[in-house]
Amino acid sequence: MTYAPWWGQFELQPGMMSNWEIGPLRLCMMREEKQWRLGWTTQGDPLSEARNLQQGLPAADMPEDLKQVRFGAGTSDNHFEIRLALGDRPFVAKPEMPLRILPGESVTLFVTTPVVVGIRLHDMKFPDMEIPVIRASDTWFGRDNTEGELCYASRTWAYMDIEQFAFWPHRAITAVIIRNRASTSLPLERIKLPIPNLSLYVDGDGRLRTSGLLLKRDDENDRAHARLLEGGVGDGDWTHVAGPRLKLKNRWLEAFSEIF
Amino acid sequence: MEATDTLGQVTQALNMMNVLRAGAVLLVGIVLIRLTMTLIRRLGRNNLPRQQYTLLTRFIFYALVVLLLISILHELGFNMSVLLGAAGILTVAVGFASQTSASNVISGLFLIGERPFSVGDVIRVADISGEVLSVDLLSVKLRTFDNLYVRVPNETLIKSNITNMSRFPIRRFDLLLGVAYKEDLGRVQRALEEAVAQNPVCLVDPKPQMIFQGFADSSLNIQFSVWSARENFLEMRNTIPQQIRDRFAADGIEIPYPRRTLTGSDSETPLRVEVVQPVARDMQDNPPD
Numbered sequence: 001m002t003y004a005p006w007w008g009q010f011e012l013q014p015g016m017m018s019n020w021e022i023g024p025l026r027l028c029m030m031r032e033e034k035q036w037r038l039g040w041t042t043q044g045d046p047l048s049e050a051r052n053l054q055q056g057l058p059a060a061d062m063p064e065d066l067k068q069v070r071f072g073a074g075t076s077d078n079h080f081e082i083r084l085a086l087g088d089r090p091f092v093a094k095p096e097m098p099l100r101i102l103p104g105e106s107v108t109l110f111v112t113t114p115v116v117v118g119i120r121l122h123d124m125k126f127p128d129m130e131i132p133v134i135r136a137s138d139t140w141f142g143r144d145n146t147e148g149e150l151c152y153a154s155r156t157w158a159y160m161d162i163e164q165f166a167f168w169p170h171r172a173i174t175a176v177i178i179r180n181r182a183s184t185s186l187p188l189e190r191i192k193l194p195i196p197n198l199s200l201y202v203d204g205d206g207r208l209r210t211s212g213l214l215l216k217r218d219d220e221n222d223r224a225h226a227r228l229l230e231g232g233v234g235d236g237d238w239t240h241v242a243g244p245r246l247k248l249k250n251r252w253l254e255a256f257s258e259i260f
Numbered sequence: 261m262e263a264t265d266t267l268g269q270v271t272q273a274l275n276m277m278n279v280l281r282a283g284a285v286l287l288v289g290i291v292l293i294r295l296t297m298t299l300i301r302r303l304g305r306n307n308l309p310r311q312q313y314t315l316l317t318r319f320i321f322y323a324l325v326v327l328l329l330i331s332i333l334h335e336l337g338f339n340m341s342v343l344l345g346a347a348g349i350l351t352v353a354v355g356f357a358s359q360t361s362a363s364n365v366i367s368g369l370f371l372i373g374e375r376p377f378s379v380g381d382v383i384r385v386a387d388i389s390g391e392v393l394s395v396d397l398l399s400v401k402l403r404t405f406d407n408l409y410v411r412v413p414n415e416t417l418i419k420s421n422i423t424n425m426s427r428f429p430i431r432r433f434d435l436l437l438g439v440a441y442k443e444d445l446g447r448v449q450r451a452l453e454e455a456v457a458q459n460p461v462c463l464v465d466p467k468p469q470m471i472f473q474g475f476a477d478s479s480l481n482i483q484f485s486v487w488s489a490r491e492n493f494l495e496m497r498n499t500i501p502q503q504i505r506d507r508f509a510a511d512g513i514e515i516p517y518p519r520r521t522l523t524g525s526d527s528e529t530p531l532r533v534e535v536v537q538p539v540a541r542d543m544q545d546n547p548p549d
Contacts, residue, residue: 092464092465136460137457137459137460137462137464138462138488138492139464139465140429140430140463140465140466140487141465145428145430145487146428148429150430150489153465190465
């Protein structure tokens with residue numbers, strides 16, 4: 001099944017509004033004579049599969065339960081852009097149950113993370129604001145409570161089969177290939193994904209996907225060697241949606257909680 | 261007489277030469293000090309912690325100024341050995357008079373060497389909490405959360421327990437609460453964990469932890485410990501109690517009020533207390549016949 005993207009360039013004439021219901025996000029954009037008015041809430045069901053976009057509605061009062069912001073723009077044209085991006089911190093995911101990868105073996109896990117919606121008015125670089133579709137819970141990933149990194153916790157399990165995920169329009173799927181080249185098995189209870197370093201794509205079915213991640217573990221290092229697989233993992237026609245927030249500088253990652 | 265005049269003229273000429281030389285030393289010295297300080301600032305600004313950088317630049321600046329003054333006095337013909345001897349005596353006198361300041365300076369050097377905190381950290385010393393504005397030779401300046409400027413002498417800091425609340429990126433909040441004796445502690449723990457799981461600023465890992473504290477007079481006392489990022493600590497501390505209260509109310513878990521059971525001295529049975537209708541005052545004063 002093919003889905004039309006809910007992001008990209010849009011146009012609104014004065015006195016008109018557009019309305020998005022994407023997962024837990026409800027977003028209203030209204031064009032008035034001398035300003036844009038944006039309203040949003042992310043209080044919906046985090047695992048909702050809602051994917052509704054209504055354009056060209058007559059402007060009505062903004063629902064009171066929405067947070068609102070206005071952009072003064074009397075002279076700009078009537079175009080604006082909805083941009084997607086991945087989260088600004090790494091995500092930590094857990095397998096459905098503790099997993100041990102045997103020596104010499106390789107597994108592929110799939111993890112989903114919520115995207116961030118950016119609103120950009122067509123002819124201005126600023127204002128440009130970002131709305132996380134879900135405020136993910138914070139978590140800590142480190143050797144102890146004094147040394148490590150603040151991350152987000154993925155709300156969904158890491159599965160071995162991509163079909164175990166619902167068709168969420170607001171979550172991007174990351175394929176993680178883990179190769180255990182060490183002489184001992186690799187216990188996998190938590191895995192940290194460098195989400196800000198990944199690019200965002202949409203596959204032929206309309207699912208949001210990210211760059212793939214190849215993590216190799218060996219006997220010599222207590223970190224995993226990471227390689228990004230741009231264009232994704234697997235077959236299919238993927239379209240680029242957004243680049244990474246940050247470049248991956250260090251390819252040796254503390255990715256597995258058990259082998260610090 | 262002529263010889264005396266000639267000697268006076270020579271002395272005057274020499275003095276003029278000394279003043280000119282001293283002036284030249286002053287000018288060259290100022291230029292050299294400025295160049296040195298510029299170089300040190302460029303090298304140190306990005307390579308040293310802020311407080312060490314500030315201290316180093318000040319120390320070098322004053323040392324160079326003292327050196328310049330000594331050079332100028334020397335050029336003016338002063339006998340430096342006598343001057344330094346006098347300075348030594350003066351130093352002893354000043355030292356006795358300014359023991360506290362000297363102690364603060366020494367303490368300041370230890371503080372800068374040990375680095376228990378840096379500029380920008382939030383610390384607590386005795387009963388004062390605030391952000392560190394500067395670490396100087398004599399004192400540390402703090403800005404308290406109610407926006408007061410506090411100067412804490414370095415000697416006090418060296419002698420006190422200092423708590424640095426900015427050292428580590430995550431912090432733990434210990435919530436103390438009591439539940440009624442009838443409650444199942446396993447059910448209480450599940451309710452607590454589920455309540456904070458909905459709060460995004462509460463860290464998933466390290467996991468929240470419930471610690472049993474004891475059997476109190478009216479309640480089972482427990483400590484519930486939750487972690488958050490340092491910058492979200494206040495938000496977590498203010499949101500968790502309401503979430504737990506709401507969850508307890510939804511699950512029917514009771515947070516008890518203090519209770520007392522009264523018994524007679526010769527009986528284990530509690531005294532029976534019965535609430536009756538209040539009797540009107542005029543009826544008390546004038547009971548019916």
